[in-house]
Amino acid sequence: MSRPPDPLKAACDPDRLAALESYAVLDTLPEQGFDDVVRLASRLCDVPVALVSLVAGTRQWFKARTGFPFPQTDLGRSVCAHALAHPDSLLVVPDLTQDPRTRDNPLVTANPGIRFYAGAPLRTPEGQVLGTLCVIDYVSRPEGLSAVEAEDLRALARQVMGQLALRRANAEQEASLRAAQATEERYRRAAQATRDAIWDWDFSTDHVLWNEALEAAYGHPLAAVAPTGAWWIDHIHPDDRARIDASIHAVIDGAGTVWSDEYRFRRADGSYAHVFDRGSVIRDEAGRAVRMIGAMLDLTERRRAEADRRDSERRLDLERSLLEAVFRQAPVGISVAGLGPGAPNLINARAEAILGHDLGGPTLSRYASFRAVHADGRAYAPEDYPSLRALRDGAVVTGEAMRYRHAATGALRLLEVSSSPVRDEDGAIRAAVTVFLDVTEQRAAEAASRRLALVAEQSSDFIAIADAMGAIDYVNPAGRALVGLGEDAARGARLTDFFPPEDLPFAEGTILPAIRAGGSWSGEFRMRNLATGAVVPVRYNLFALSGSGGAFEGFAAVSHDISARKAAEAQQEILNRELSHRLKNTLAMVQAIAVQTLRNAADPAAAREALVARLVALGKAHDILLTGEGESASLRAVLESALAIHDDGRPGRFRLAGPPVPCGARAALSLALMAHELATNAVKYGALRMPDGHVTLDWTVSGPDAPVLALRWQEHGGPPVTPPARKGFGSRLIERGLAGTVDGEVATHYLPEGVVCTLTAPLAELRRGE
Numbered sequence: 073m074s075r076p077p078d079p080l081k082a083a084c085d086p087d088r089l090a091a092l093e094s095y096a097v098l099d100t101l102p103e104q105g106f107d108d109v110v111r112l113a114s115r116l117c118d119v120p121v122a123l124v125s126l127v128a129g130t131r132q133w134f135k136a137r138t139g140f141p142f143p144q145t146d147l148g149r150s151v152c153a154h155a156l157a158h159p160d161s162l163l164v165v166p167d168l169t170q171d172p173r174t175r176d177n178p179l180v181t182a183n184p185g186i187r188f189y190a191g192a193p194l195r196t197p198e199g200q201v202l203g204t205l206c207v208i209d210y211v212s213r214p215e216g217l218s219a220v221e222a223e224d225l226r227a228l229a230r231q232v233m234g235q236l237a238l239r240r241a242n243a244e245q246e247a248s249l250r251a252a253q254a255t256e257e258r259y260r261r262a263a264q265a266t267r268d269a270i271w272d273w274d275f276s277t278d279h280v281l282w283n284e285a286l287e288a289a290y291g292h293p294l295a296a297v298a299p300t301g302a303w304w305i306d307h308i309h310p311d312d313r314a315r316i317d318a319s320i321h322a323v324i325d326g327a328g329t330v331w332s333d334e335y336r337f338r339r340a341d342g343s344y345a346h347v348f349d350r351g352s353v354i355r356d357e358a359g360r361a362v363r364m365i366g367a368m369l370d371l372t373e374r375r376r377a378e379a380d381r382r383d384s385e386r387r388l389d390l391e392r393s394l395l396e397a398v399f400r401q402a403p404v405g406i407s408v409a410g411l412g413p414g415a416p417n418l419i420n421a422r423a424e425a426i427l428g429h430d431l432g433g434p435t436l437s438r439y440a441s442f443r444a445v446h447a448d449g450r451a452y453a454p455e456d457y458p459s460l461r462a463l464r465d466g467a468v469v470t471g472e473a474m475r476y477r478h479a480a481t482g483a484l485r486l487l488e489v490s491s492s493p494v495r496d497e498d499g500a501i502r503a504a505v506t507v508f509l510d511v512t513e514q515r516a517a518e519a520a521s522r523r524l525a526l527v528a529e530q531s532s533d534f535i536a537i538a539d540a541m542g543a544i545d546y547v548n549p550a551g552r553a554l555v556g557l558g559e560d561a562a563r564g565a566r567l568t569d570f571f572p573p574e575d576l577p578f579a580e581g582t583i584l585p586a587i588r589a590g591g592s593w594s595g596e597f598r599m600r601n602l603a604t605g606a607v608v609p610v611r612y613n614l615f616a617l618s619g620s621g622g623a624f625e626g627f628a629a630v631s632h633d634i635s636a637r638k639a640a641e642a643q644q645e646i647l648n649r650e651l652s653h654r655l656k657n658t659l660a661m662v663q664a665i666a667v668q669t670l671r672n673a674a675d676p677a678a679a680r681e682a683l684v685a686r687l688v689a690l691g692k693a694h695d696i697l698l699t700g701e702g703e704s705a706s707l708r709a710v711l712e713s714a715l716a717i718h719d720d721g722r723p724g725r726f727r728l729a730g731p732p733v734p735c736g737a738r739a740a741l742s743l744a745l746m747a748h749e750l751a752t753n754a755v756k757y758g759a760l761r762m763p764d765g766h767v768t769l770d771w772t773v774s775g776p777d778a779p780v781l782a783l784r785w786q787e788h789g790g791p792p793v794t795p796p797a798r799k800g801f802g803s804r805l806i807e808r809g810l811a812g813t814v815d816g817e818v819a820t821h822y823l824p825e826g827v828v829c830t831l832t833a834p835l836a837e838l839r840r841g842e
Contacts, residue, residue: 080153082157083127083147089128095239097239100135103136103239109235110123113205117221117224118221120139121139121209122205125203125206126202130146132149132203151163151165151174152204155206162225163193163204165190186208187209190216191206194229202236204229268367269368270365270367271366272363274363276362281299290337290370291339315333316333316335316349323353325361330351333350335347335349346371347368350369351365399418402420405507406418406420407419409503410502410504427476439454440454442454444477445476446475452474458489458504462504462506463504468493469489473488474486486515487511492504528548532550534599534629535547535550535628536548536567537617538567538628544564555602556604568580583597587614591616592615596634597609597610597611705737707730707781708732710743710747713744714748727766730772731771731773733773733781739840747769750767758790761790766789767785767786779836781838783832789826816832817832818830818831
């Protein structure tokens with residue numbers, strides 16, 4: 073028993089699929105003719121479903137359907153695919169659940185659950201089956217179709233094919249019409265777009281039809297052109313007219329079919345255009361010329377272009393000659409290395425001088441003999457050279473540093489090498505152009521310049537450069553700070569802007585002329601800070617900058633700020649005056665102490681001892697002032713110094729307590745003498761006479777608005793105290809010395825348990841200097 077045909081193989085037959093594709097019907101919109109067929113088939117066969125089913129390579133698609141929910145299905149659900157193997161007969165399946173070909177079909181086993189199928193093949197005249205016109209029922213029909221129903225179904229299938237054929241014919245006709253219209257439109261647009269004046273000459277009527285180019289190219293409005301051959305001939309230059317008339321009629325009257333010639337055609341403005349005209353003769357069956365169609369090309373632009381081309385060639389020749397001259401005489405080294413036969417391999421004289429040799433052989437092996445070295449002394453490998461990198465990889469190398477050992481001298485020279493590829497019109501690399509610069513001396517000069525610039529930038533002096541007119545070119549950072557200018561503002565300034573106005577006459581009349589004469593000027597001068605207006609004393613040095621031949625080119629200024637020195641000198645002068653004044657005051661005080669100590673002294677030795685002690689106290693007070701800031705001293709330091717000569721080494725003899733209080737020079741001297749006198753009396757008569765005696769000396773400051781110092785001296789552990797019968801110089805010095813100096817009040821109380829001395833004075837008076 074033979075095996076049934078494979079429906080999938082039949083569905084994928086390329087010839088059948090090509091036939092289906094030729095109808096261009098798949099996935100088109102519904103059409104009335106096909107919809108009428110399926111409704112009629114449904115009614116004639118008394119079934120709920122009728123389909124025009126077209127079987128494609130992977131699916132079946134329904135051009136028309138009634139009573140069926142799906143617009144298409146995959147081939148696995150197709151019953152119509154089985155009809156492809158029976159092009160000459162109906163495929164009728166009374167019960168789809170019983171036929172082995174369809175019983176497992178999802179449309180049978182699941183929704184919608186079809187049971188009966190009958191399909192008439194849709195066969196092309198060439199015998200290819202595109203699909204079926206099929207009818208389907210949801211119940212089985214053991215009796216199948218009647219003979220009438222089967223014949224009606226075949227007839228309707230033929231109607232479907234007729235509809236498809238008519239549809240394809242209409243589509244082909246429309247496509248042909250569109251193609252013809254497109255061709256006509258292209259010709260029309262070409263005639264409109266071309267600059268050629270196209271003409272059509274009908275010999276029987278002597279009628280000539282021109283396109284729009286006659287007006288566009290030559291200025292003749294078509295409405296004003298007489299449509300005759302005579303008008304055309306009349307617009308040919310008189311010197312060309314007879315020749316052209318004869319040549320065109322020779323073709324027309326002979327047997328030729330093509331005519332062409334050059335002549336001059338008159339434009340609407342009266343000028344003549346050089347034209348190339350050519351035409352094709354159309355002859356009838358008897359060989360007589362009936363029409364000629366041609367096109368007149370304006371040669372004016374072409375001739376102008378040819379003239380321009382000749383001029384360009386001449387310029388190109390000149391430029392080539394100039395380039396060759398530049399190549400030969402260029403101050404930089406240039407080489408051209410090529411690839412392939414006929415490629416250039418050139419080197420100019422400067423490159424030979426830089427390298428010490430020519431290019432060598434024409435092959436790339438010459439690079440092995442070159443003598444370039446890296447910065448670390450390694451020799452360049454041939455493939456490292458910029459020329460080869462440009463030739464091999466298309467690399468563009470710019471300013472690569474290279475050390476090259478000169479072939480003749482052996483000296484290592486520092487080169488900057490740039491190389492780039494030269495490509496042909498197809499983009500292929502044909503050559504590499506390499507430029508050599510010997511920068512050995514230049515780099516050495518630049519390094520020296522950088523060192524000098526670094527010195528200038530880091531210098532604390534004012535350093536400036538100006539041109540011959542005095543306009544500033546450069547001011548170093550220290551200089552800009554000195555004159556109070558930013559970097560940009562400094563470049564717009566002039567040298568004389570930095571001088572105080574009152575110093576300009578001397579600068580412009582004495583200093584600058586000396587420099588322009590090629591000299592220099594040095595001395596103390598003044599500059600001003602343009603931001604603050606402050607005048608700065610400087611040690612000013614100005615000298616000339618000379619160019620080649622000694623010509624004056626500008627100024628260079630180097631100035632040192634001597635403000636600190638001037639301030640120190642001024643301070644020294646002040647200190648000298650202060651020292652003189654203080655010395656006079658001190659001598660006066662010494663004189664007063666000596667006179668008062670020695671007056672009425674019964675014992676010269678005792679008087680001498682007292683005088684010496686008082687002078688020592690005074691000297692120690694001066695020492696305190698000199699070791700401090702010169703104008704004031706600490707109250708505690710003054711007291712401790714004055715009491716130090718009376719300290720016998722026993723602990724706790726003097727017990728001082730109080731806040732820090734500065735004392736002016738006069739108050740310090742008086743306080744030192746006062747403390748000395750109190751301590752002297754305590755040693756002689758009071759607490760310090762006893763081994764366990766001691767003195768407390770404390771002070772406080774009160775009053776926030778006008779502070780007052782209160783100082784208290786109290787003796788403890790001494791013999792009983794009795795008031796003295798008379799007051800000597802020491803007592804008067806205690807009670808009156810400080811009061812006269814700082815406008816203070818001093819009170820001494822001789823209590824039995826110990827002497828108490830109190831001092832009150834305004835703090836401001838205490839701080840005041842001499």
